[in-house]
Amino acid sequence: MAHDGAEDDKSGGAFTHPDPIVDEALEWLARRQNAPLELAEQRQFQEWLLRSPRHGEEFRYLEAMWRSPELGKAAEGLPAAARGSVNRRRLLSAARYVQSWSLRGVAAAAILMIAIGAWQYPALMLRWQADYITATGGRAQVSLPDGSTMLLNTASAVSIDFTNGRRQVTLLEGEAFFDVRHDPAHPFRVAAHYGETEVKGTAFAVRTESDQDTIVLERGRVEVSRLSDSGDHVELDPGEMVTATAKALSVVARRDPSEILAWRDGRIIFENQRLAHVLDELRRYYDGIVIVADARVGDLVVTGNYRLDDVPGAIRTLADAAGATMNRLPGGIILLR
Known part of the structure; x- marks a missing residue:
C-alpha cells in the first residue's frame, strides 16, 4: 500500500461555476447527457429555458461545445475507464469561462481538461504498485x-x-x-x-x-x-x-548537480533556457493546467531561480519578463499569451 507524501487530490469533487445561470446550464446538460429526461423533468427544463434569454443562450453554447468535432476526437482515444472519470461540470465550466475564444479555441481548452481524466486511470494503477x-x-x-x-x-x-x-x-x-x-x-x-x-x-x-x-x-x-x-x-x-x-x-x-538537483531545496534553477522548456518543468509541480496560446512566447529565452512552492508566482514573473500576459482561470488553468 502506498505511503502518500501529500494530501489526496480533490479535483474529482463537485464543481460550481461562479455564474449561477451557467452553473444551472451545466447541470441540465449533464442530466440530459446521462439519461433521457422524464416528462416532469422535461417540463422543468422548458420552464428554465423560458426564464430569460440568457438561460437558452448559455445552454445552447455549452451544448455546441460538448458536441464539437474537436472534443469528440479527443475522447475517441481514451480508454473506457478514463473516459468515465471525466468531470463534466469542471470541463464545461472551464471551457465556458474562456468565452472570448472561438468555438475551436474553447474546444482546445476542453481537450486539455479531458486529458486530466485520462491521467486519473493510470494513477490508480500506480498506487497499487507503489510503496x-x-x-x-x-x-x-x-x-x-x-x-x-x-x-x-x-x-x-x-x-x-x-x-x-x-x-x-x-x-x-x-x-x-x-x-x-x-x-x-x-x-x-x-x-x-x-x-x-x-x-x-x-x-x-x-x-x-x-x-x-x-x-x-x-x-x-x-x-x-x-x-x-x-x-x-x-x-x-x-x-x-x-x-x-x-x-x-x-x-x-x-x-x-546543485542546479539540476535544486528541487531538493524546493527551487528550480535555469540559465538561457527556452520558456517552453521551463514551463514544462514547472508543470511537474503544479496541480493544474498551463496553456501557452502564442507559440512565440514559448520561444523566448529566460534565466532564473524560483521557489517551487509558488508555481503561479514564478510563471507570472517569467511572463512579465517575457512581455507576455498571464490570466488565471477557474479549474486551476493558467493562460499565457
Missing part, C-alpha cells in the same frame, strides 16, 4: 531499511525490495534522490523504465519519463546499464549524467 508516492508539488524523505535515505520529488512513486539481503528500488514514476549507505557485499540497485543504476555507496538521482531515464551523480561512483541490454553500460564520476532509452545510452555529459 511510496508523492502528490504533485510534494516531496517526501524516506529512511530505507538498510539505513540509506531516499528523497522523492513531485508526483513520484517507487516500490522497494529489501528482503533476503536485496537492496532494490524500482522508480515507477517521477524522480528520486538516493544517499546510499556503503555496503560492498550488497549492491544497491535502482531500476526505472529503461535503465538500472548500481552502487555500493554514493549519492545520485534518477528521473524517469515516458521516453527516457536520466541519472545524475553527485558523489561517489555508479554504473548505469540498459535494462534491455546489460552489456550497454557506462560508469559515472561526480558531476556527470547520462540518459537511457529503449535503444541506447547517451554520451556522458557534465552537469552541475
Whole structure:
C-alpha cells in the first residue's frame, strides 16, 4: 500500500461555476447527457429555458461545445475507464469561462481538461504498485531499511525490495534522490523504465519519463546499464549524467548537480533556457493546467531561480519578463499569451 507524501487530490469533487445561470446550464446538460429526461423533468427544463434569454443562450453554447468535432476526437482515444472519470461540470465550466475564444479555441481548452481524466486511470494503477508516492508539488524523505535515505520529488512513486539481503528500488514514476549507505557485499540497485543504476555507496538521482531515464551523480561512483541490454553500460564520476532509452545510452555529459538537483531545496534553477522548456518543468509541480496560446512566447529565452512552492508566482514573473500576459482561470488553468 502506498505511503502518500501529500494530501489526496480533490479535483474529482463537485464543481460550481461562479455564474449561477451557467452553473444551472451545466447541470441540465449533464442530466440530459446521462439519461433521457422524464416528462416532469422535461417540463422543468422548458420552464428554465423560458426564464430569460440568457438561460437558452448559455445552454445552447455549452451544448455546441460538448458536441464539437474537436472534443469528440479527443475522447475517441481514451480508454473506457478514463473516459468515465471525466468531470463534466469542471470541463464545461472551464471551457465556458474562456468565452472570448472561438468555438475551436474553447474546444482546445476542453481537450486539455479531458486529458486530466485520462491521467486519473493510470494513477490508480500506480498506487497499487507503489510503496511510496508523492502528490504533485510534494516531496517526501524516506529512511530505507538498510539505513540509506531516499528523497522523492513531485508526483513520484517507487516500490522497494529489501528482503533476503536485496537492496532494490524500482522508480515507477517521477524522480528520486538516493544517499546510499556503503555496503560492498550488497549492491544497491535502482531500476526505472529503461535503465538500472548500481552502487555500493554514493549519492545520485534518477528521473524517469515516458521516453527516457536520466541519472545524475553527485558523489561517489555508479554504473548505469540498459535494462534491455546489460552489456550497454557506462560508469559515472561526480558531476556527470547520462540518459537511457529503449535503444541506447547517451554520451556522458557534465552537469552541475546543485542546479539540476535544486528541487531538493524546493527551487528550480535555469540559465538561457527556452520558456517552453521551463514551463514544462514547472508543470511537474503544479496541480493544474498551463496553456501557452502564442507559440512565440514559448520561444523566448529566460534565466532564473524560483521557489517551487509558488508555481503561479514564478510563471507570472517569467511572463512579465517575457512581455507576455498571464490570466488565471477557474479549474486551476493558467493562460499565457
